[in-house]
Amino acid sequence: MEQSRGLSVEQLELYAPDILRGQQRPGRWIPASHVARAIDGVRLCRPRGAFARAYSRPHFLARFDFKDGSLSLRSSVSIAHEETLRLRFGLDLLLNSPRRISITASDLTFTIERPSALPDPENRVYALGWTDPTADNPSERLTFSNCAMPFVLHALQRLSITPYIAQRKIP
Incomplete structure (x- = not known):
């Protein structure tokens, strides 16, 4: 320095x-x-x-x-x-300030609201999802097949991001 x-x-x-x-x-x-x-x-x-x-x-x-x-x-x-x-x-x-990310799961898919920017190579996991056209701002929500959950969780774990997984209630 x-x-x-x-x-x-x-x-x-x-x-x-x-x-x-x-x-x-x-x-x-x-x-x-x-x-x-x-x-x-x-x-x-x-x-x-x-x-x-x-x-x-x-x-x-x-x-x-x-x-x-x-x-x-x-x-x-x-x-x-x-x-x-x-x-x-x-x-x-x-700094004892780990990040958290909210994941909402349903029977076939899960979504991440406001996905955090991730560094390479972890950001590539977002390519497994798609933007949600029903969202007010489609870039604010990514939807994934449940098959992608292990890959997404692994990428988040590598960065010490704590996922909070909630089940979506279907009416």
Whole structure:
């Protein structure tokens, strides 16, 4: 890591599901200026939306100092966007903030509401499903044959995602 120059903490957001959980707020990213305590170790961070292009925001691994009630950037290193998705799942485990996913099963199929983005190669499991045209937003729901359940569960397990499986009640 190199000493950070030119990046202001006010321009950054941190991957901090643990801090948000402690503040009883949803989400995984928080503006660095909203963190009012010291942070141990390395954190994934990126420029806030107003300070970078939305389609190709750079990501960094960074160390922070906490002085006078606010964070300051000590050092950082750029990291490829493709690596950040897998890294987030590892950080979830380290920060004791595992992800959960809701699966609704019926006799022949199961659905996943708002499927999480998965890194390669796990994301390929989504190709076993199809979008649900009856949903308000078809990209928000994937439907699978029950035969695909072992493959989907295996991909989720590799990323330490906890599935919550509920049975769909058929009238």
